[in-house]
Amino acid sequence: MRWSDRPVWLLPVLATVICVGIGLTVFLGTGGQGRFAAPTAQESGRALIGGPFELVSHEGETVTEADFAGRPMLIYFGFTYCPDVCPMSLQVMAAALDQLEPDARAEFQTLLISVDPERDTPELLAQYVTSEAFPEGLTGLTGSPEQVRRAAEAYRVFYRRSEQDGSMAEYLVDHSSIIYFMDRQGQFVEAFPHATSPAQIARRLQRFLEEEGSGSSA
Ligand code: NI
DSSP: OOGGGOGGGGSTTOOEEOOOSSSOOBOOOTTOTTOOOOOSOEETTEESOOOOOEEEETTSOEEEGGGGTTSOEEEEEEOTTOSSHHHHHHHHHHHHHHTSOHHHHTTOEEEEEESOTTTOOHHHHHHHTTOTTSOTTOEEEEOOHHHHHHHHHHTTOOEEEOOSSOOSTTOOEEEEOEEEEEOTTSOEEEEEETTOOHHHHHHHHHHHHHHHHTTOOO
16 A cells, blocks of 8 residues: 555644755644644554554664663654754754753653665764754664654654655655654654644643653553
């Protein structure tokens, strides 16, 4: 089944962002107000976002979701050649975490999963994730095109090489721009669409920790 045939892409909860300098296109539906409405299709009360993955870290190690178990995660799918949308989203992630107290901030694992495995080698990601503007401890993940495809599918992430520019070396990748918030067990908590502010994200993360502390589930 082709990506584009999947009816899930019609859901208004998905924000698809075309990574181009001009004409930044954001499709946000009725979710509105910067608040992401969880998909209605659920199984055993769990949103059908996330799941097992096997990828290669920026340190060149094969990793799976089990390597990150125990920490809540913020996950973003993007690519290092993205001129604007990805760096901006990672800066939003960093700004949100900066609004938390240091010990609260340290709870969260941040991940950048490449949707451009052909160019995003572990070495390139290793360089990229150290940017001062990005979250401290940001881990970059890439892998074979098949590994990346499976991970993106698990997170309902759309990506496609842009064909508007004929140059193979200079291509862009159209992709969803969503920060996924997963709990310590790797279960979906919330998805922050592209327009979500750092303050909104910070409040949600803070509430998650407080609810954990009080014993109620997030
Ligand atoms: Ni991007």
